[in-house]
Amino acid sequence: MARRLTLLIDADDTILDFNRSEYEAVCKLAQDYSLGDGQAIALEFKRINRRMWDMFERGEITREEIFYTRFYELFDKFSIKGQDVVEVGDAYRENVAKSTCIIRGARAFLARVSKDNDLYCITNGVTRTQKLRMKNTRLDRYFKKLYISQEIGFQKPNKDFFDYVLNDIGKTDKDDLYIIGDSLSSDIQGGINSGISTILFNRENKPIKEVVPDYAVKNYRELIDLIDRLKQKEKA
Numbered sequence: 001m002a003r004r005l006t007l008l009i010d011a012d013d014t015i016l017d018f019n020r021s022e023y024e025a026v027c028k029l030a031q032d033y034s035l036g037d038g039q040a041i042a043l044e045f046k047r048i049n050r051r052m053w054d055m056f057e058r059g060e061i062t063r064e065e066i067f068y069t070r071f072y073e074l075f076d077k078f079s080i081k082g083q084d085v086v087e088v089g090d091a092y093r094e095n096v097a098k099s100t101c102i103i104r105g106a107r108a109f110l111a112r113v114s115k116d117n118d119l120y121c122i123t124n125g126v127t128r129t130q131k132l133r134m135k136n137t138r139l140d141r142y143f144k145k146l147y148i149s150q151e152i153g154f155q156k157p158n159k160d161f162f163d164y165v166l167n168d169i170g171k172t173d174k175d176d177l178y179i180i181g182d183s184l185s186s187d188i189q190g191g192i193n194s195g196i197s198t199i200l201f202n203r204e205n206k207p208i209k210e211v212v213p214d215y216a217v218k219n220y221r222e223l224i225d226l227i228d229r230l231k232q233k234e235k236a
Ligand SMILES: [Mg+2]
Pocket: 010, 011, 012, 013, 014, 181, 182, 183
């Protein structure tokens, strides 16, 4: 008989299209606050934002520092004066929260695999923003529960994050358990830290170097096939 798997699935850039949400959120901001060329500002913001979240992952900066520091840097870069970074920062998060950009095929994928597996969403992010995005996209219905780092108090890839999730689910064995995500540094490293099998959702075909997943797929079709194969595997 096929196994029922417990799948811990990352949100951003695994099912939600963060790149597009971020881009559209900044373009709207540029328009609402007359900041200038939305496209150029969005590209620069993306660079700054990535760097800051990487710093956050390494524990070098707090989440609250990111919220406003990224706009100080952005405004400095474009010589934008007279803007209130707190107001703009809050407006940006609000724009992202309202965004409904999902990766093409994500809904069909979740509908299919949630039928005979247990799905939990695991995400590093801001509680309010992530909850709203999952609700507005109506992807929340496929998950038994949503685990958000800010709410839990630990973040991926820390073992504490996964210990919390497994404890909350009430899962003691890791046989039927898999982490699915696009990030080597948070999802795959998190699996390695906590002894959980990992599947890299590698849409962008990024090179795999030091952090090596157990499996890697390029699209939802491959992911569904892999999950079907894993379901047939005998218990070790
Ligand atoms: Mg991700």
